[in-house]
Amino acid sequence: MKIIHVHHHYWPVIGGLENVVKALAEGMARLGHEVHVVTSTYGAEGRPREEVINGVHIHRVKSIRLGYPDLTYPLEVPRGILRDADVVHGHSQNSLFTVEMIREAKRLGARTVIHFMAVDSFNDHPSRLIRLLAPYYGRWSVRKAIEASDVRLVKSFRDMEILRNRYGIEAEYVPDGVDEGLLRKPNMAVEFRRKFGIQGPLIVYVGRLHKLKGIDVLIRALAIATKKEPSLKAVIAGPGDQRPYRELADKLGISDKVLFTGFVDEDTKVGAIDASIALTLPSVSDHVEVFSLAITEAWAREKPVIASAVGEIPYRVKHMVNGLLVPPGDPKALAEAMIALVQDRELSVRLGMEGRKSVFTWDEIVSKLLNIYTAR
Incomplete structure (x- = not known):
């Protein structure tokens, strides 16, 4: 299976979601799948635009950023890679980069998956400006991600409830794991x-x-x-x-x-x-x-x-x-x-x-996702 993961950051950027995408991509590559990551050049200055690390094909595209990492906008789209994919899995609808790539993948006919995260979560932000403006962006990004996705996932029961009650859609719970x-x-x-x-x-x-x-x-x-x-x-x-x-x-x-x-x-x-x-x-x-x-x-x-x-x-x-x-x-x-x-x-x-008792390994999570990718 040809699997594409999408997020605005990837290694060498280190962070919670970056580590998650890396664990999933490398876990799927170890099982023999052709795995690609489409990401921005931010945080990877000096690295090649195209490289293979631990079996994962990394594609870094030129982008611009409007102050915040989530407001990273791709200036390039690797349409050939997206068009040939069996599944394109985007991480976080709050990422403008992710939403735009998933929308393009959908237009190209790929099966699209979105992991929704922190849905409508700006209302208690300490910054008054973010509390005022960010909810508008948040609702827009959720709606665009819903339109562009064939499969909706969450790693939070809070997000599952909000998607069901406010947006009228169901999502499947797939949490993060840990190394065995x-x-x-x-x-x-x-x-x-x-x-x-x-x-x-x-x-x-x-x-x-x-x-x-x-x-x-x-x-x-x-x-x-x-x-x-x-x-x-x-x-x-x-x-x-x-x-x-x-x-x-x-x-x-x-x-x-x-x-x-x-x-x-x-x-x-x-x-x-x-x-x-x-x-x-x-x-x-x-x-x-x-x-x-x-x-x-x-x-x-x-x-x-x-x-x-x-x-x-x-x-x-x-x-x-x-x-x-x-x-x-x-x-x-x-x-x-x-x-x-x-x-x-x-x-x-x-x-x-x-x-x-509540802990899953990455191998268990990878297996669950592969089953979701192939279910119709």
């Missing part, structure tokens, strides 16, 4: 603690350092929690500007209780999760929580999650079943959840083991 090796990897907590010289209970955050991810809420919560649990520390692992968060920790007098690792390799990330009592995800907006791979990774290591009730999170994280839910932007509630798991290790273990 993550389930088999030995516990790496000791190595992580030795590497960074850390003792005592840990809370870990894994992801981008972005204002919508609520890192400031986490730091304020830690300042509250350490008044009752002075040995508690937080590990913040991921790329982004650390400066404002370091300054906040200094201001609150807890700079010695926060470890910023920056971007880390896979083993270090797994070690941080293994060494922790729980993964913490204090996001403040629906828009950034479509399907948190960090949650899946924590559950794969049998760790519970403390998370804000935004986006898809309350559909996956069930309070006192596989994690703890807290209101977004509430440091006091987050601190209380941290303290609860520090003081009740048996609860932490039980919640983490329950979360493990």
